[in-house]
Amino acid sequence: MPKIADIEDTPNPNAKKFILKEPLSWGITHSYESAAQAADDLLAASIFDIEHVTNVFYVDRWLTVTQDGDADWQQLLRRVADRIRAAPAADEQSAKLTAAAIPIEDLSPDDQQRLYMINGLLDEQIRPYLQGDGGDLHVLGLEWNRLTVHYQGACGSCPSSISGTLVSIEQLLKTIEPDIEVVAL
Numbered sequence: 001m002p003k004i005a006d007i008e009d010t011p012n013p014n015a016k017k018f019i020l021k022e023p024l025s026w027g028i029t030h031s032y033e034s035a036a037q038a039a040d041d042l043l044a045a046s047i048f049d050i051e052h053v054t055n056v057f058y059v060d061r062w063l064t065v066t067q068d069g070d071a072d073w074q075q076l077l078r079r080v081a082d083r084i085r086a087a088p089a090a091d092e093q094s095a096k097l098t099a100a101a102i103p104i105e106d107l108s109p110d111d112q113q114r115l116y117m118i119n120g121l122l123d124e125q126i127r128p129y130l131q132g133d134g135g136d137l138h139v140l141g142l143e144w145n146r147l148t149v150h151y152q153g154a155c156g157s158c159p160s161s162i163s164g165t166l167v168s169i170e171q172l173l174k175t176i177e178p179d180i181e182v183v184a185l
Contacts, residue, residue: 002089004081010134015066015154017134022089029059031152043087050079057153064134064153115142117176126169130155145179
């Protein structure tokens with residue numbers, strides 16, 4: 001049963017970040033944009049059972065909940081906190097087994113190297129800031145010079161993600177891939 005250490009605001013006024021004392025996962029990202037997507041995840045499904053919840057995102061020791069803007073945060077936070085406290089903490093061994101089952105896309109060796117370098121730069125200079133704000137960035141694909149990404153958590157519906165952050169990411173990646181275009185889905 002994870003204990004909540006803190007609840008933080010995010011740049012997205014419709015999202016809050018719960019900081020936990022125990023991990024919910026061991027490095028495995030869980031991102032859901034609907035109750036249907038979360039059907040096989042007991043914690044996320046239970047949070048989606050709460051009216052007005054539109055997104056659940058968690059990894060390690062934090063969880064971000066996004067609402068539709070029509071809920072009273074004080075009431076919503078209490079209900080979400082109850083669901084988090086009822087969830088089991090992560091089992092390190094089963095998390096490692098789940099991580100090993102994640103499929104890797106078929107890319108040429110050159111594209112694998114390009115993607116490795118891109119992810120390294122994102123890991124160093126972009127993801128820590130997004131995670132600090134209750135979100136993250138998932139790379140969906142690399143085709144020619146087009147990198148497709150998906151914002152997660154609080155970043156998924158934050159206006160600054162699609163405008164300023166996306167432009168900044170593209171400019172940063174142009175330092176290693178001058179012709180790259182970054183598109184968010």
